Amino acid sequence: MTEAYIFDALRTPRGKGKRGGALYEVKPIDLLATALKALQSRNDLATNEVDDVVIGCVTPIGDQGSNIAKAALLHADWDHRVGGIQINRYCASGLEAINLAAMKIRSGLEELVVAGGTESMSRVPMGSDGGPLLNEPELINRMNYVPQGISADLIATIEGFTRAQVDAYAFQSQERAHHAQQQGYFQKALTPIYDRNGLVVLAEDEYPRLGTTVEALATLSPAFAQIGMMGSDQMALHRYPMLERINHVHTAGNSSGIVDGAALVLLGSKEKGKALGLKPRGRIVAIGNVSVEPTIMLTGPAPASRKALERAGMKASDIDLWECNEAFASVVLKFQREMGIDETQLNVNGGAIALGHPLGATGAMLLGTLLDELERRDLKTGLVTLCAGGGMGVATIIERV
Numbered sequence: 001m002t003e004a005y006i007f008d009a010l011r012t013p014r015g016k017g018k019r020g021g022a023l024y025e026v027k028p029i030d031l032l033a034t035a036l037k038a039l040q041s042r043n044d045l046a047t048n049e050v051d052d053v054v055i056g057c058v059t060p061i062g063d064q065g066s067n068i069a070k071a072a073l074l075h076a077d078w079d080h081r082v083g084g085i086q087i088n089r090y091c092a093s094g095l096e097a098i099n100l101a102a103m104k105i106r107s108g109l110e111e112l113v114v115a116g117g118t119e120s121m122s123r124v125p126m127g128s129d130g131g132p133l134l135n136e137p138e139l140i141n142r143m144n145y146v147p148q149g150i151s152a153d154l155i156a157t158i159e160g161f162t163r164a165q166v167d168a169y170a171f172q173s174q175e176r177a178h179h180a181q182q183q184g185y186f187q188k189a190l191t192p193i194y195d196r197n198g199l200v201v202l203a204e205d206e207y208p209r210l211g212t213t214v215e216a217l218a219t220l221s222p223a224f225a226q227i228g229m230m231g232s233d234q235m236a237l238h239r240y241p242m243l244e245r246i247n248h249v250h251t252a253g254n255s256s257g258i259v260d261g262a263a264l265v266l267l268g269s270k271e272k273g274k275a276l277g278l279k280p281r282g283r284i285v286a287i288g289n290v291s292v293e294p295t296i297m298l299t300g301p302a303p304a305s306r307k308a309l310e311r312a313g314m315k316a317s318d319i320d321l322w323e324c325n326e327a328f329a330s331v332v333l334k335f336q337r338e339m340g341i342d343e344t345q346l347n348v349n350g351g352a353i354a355l356g357h358p359l360g361a362t363g364a365m366l367l368g369t370l371l372d373e374l375e376r377r378d379l380k381t382g383l384v385t386l387c388a389g390g391g392m393g394v395a396t397i398i399e400r401v
Helices: 028-042 068-075 093-107 137-143 148-159 163-183 214-218 225-239 270-276 301-312 329-339 359-377
Strands: 005-011 052-056 084-087 112-120 200-202 259-268 282-291 321-324 381-387 392-400
Touching (some): 005 028, 028 259, 052 068, 052 093, 093 259, 093 381, 259 359, 321 329, 321 359, 359 392
Parallel strands (some): 052 112, 321 381
Antiparallel strands (some): 005 259, 112 259, 282 392, 381 392
16 A cells, blocks of 8 residues: 655644734635645645645635635645645544545555645634534534533543643643744744735744743633533533533633634655655554544544554554644543553643644644654654544544654
8 A cells, every 4th residue: 555655744823813813814815825835835846746635624614615725726826737625524624634635645546635724713703604513403402512612621520620730731731832932843834924015924823822820820710601501511411410510620721722824734655755856754654533422522532542543553652742632621631641641742842722723724733743843852653633523533643754
């Protein structure tokens, strides 16, 4: 079987996903086109050599509607013969795009594929596309389907994670992200955003809150207590009757941030890379795709990771570095506990609590960050995983070449 190699990985900075954010005036096609142009330039890439472009986008409506992949390809002046597809596996979309690209290459039917994701959360708010899991009462009531913040608090309640523990994890994320920024660990992948006059709009991640303290985090109010009182807590307790109540420990400070951003990964066969003068940096070893009970929803990373490890014939101890998306602090703490991971190997440069979570792009950003860090530390194997709506979990194992 043909191996799927990683030749490059890049991303834009993350901008605050609000009207006042640095990237609010940047249209989604400009965000993604900037990444496409950078990928072309960095690799001296003849774009007609690319077989397909697979882009994750969680809210494909309005400025991101229809097929943002093909729209951005045309906007970036790539060869018109290159096709593009937009996919949605919720928060795992960016990683799923990479996994699909790897499958295309490993099948032998395609040789060079670009994969990644984009999300402009300032211009296209999360949930604005609607859908049955948001608006269909019969389905929601039958499945006891609750907002993700309630699911995160449910995990914390079952696992016994206290407010102090989730805040401590959030503080660690901020500290690690700040250190990584100060040391320039993200620079290899970062592609600045410019305006039409060539002036820099954003060159560094905008979301991190410098000066965050544990004391400041402790003053924040629970973000999901009120919505829990409106019926969501009772739905969760109906599914988990062994609990007396839901402990609402998650706040804006220990949950992922709303941001804008885009990320791309260039994958292909070894032969195609050699023909184009592309040097492999890593390869896709195995993937795992699962779904879990939909009320608790956010516990997919561990079973997805175990599935990927089993397919690779590996154990958790074979993984040098791990990236688990910081959707909420309890998600990562449960994943760490369940997989038996040392904290020195997990999310070593911070995560979405500090840097933000641009839904469709995050998975691709995490894979790029993981590959860069493996190279920096001269380590070999890494695993990236994300939880996703509906109970889904996706994991990908990569190996440095």
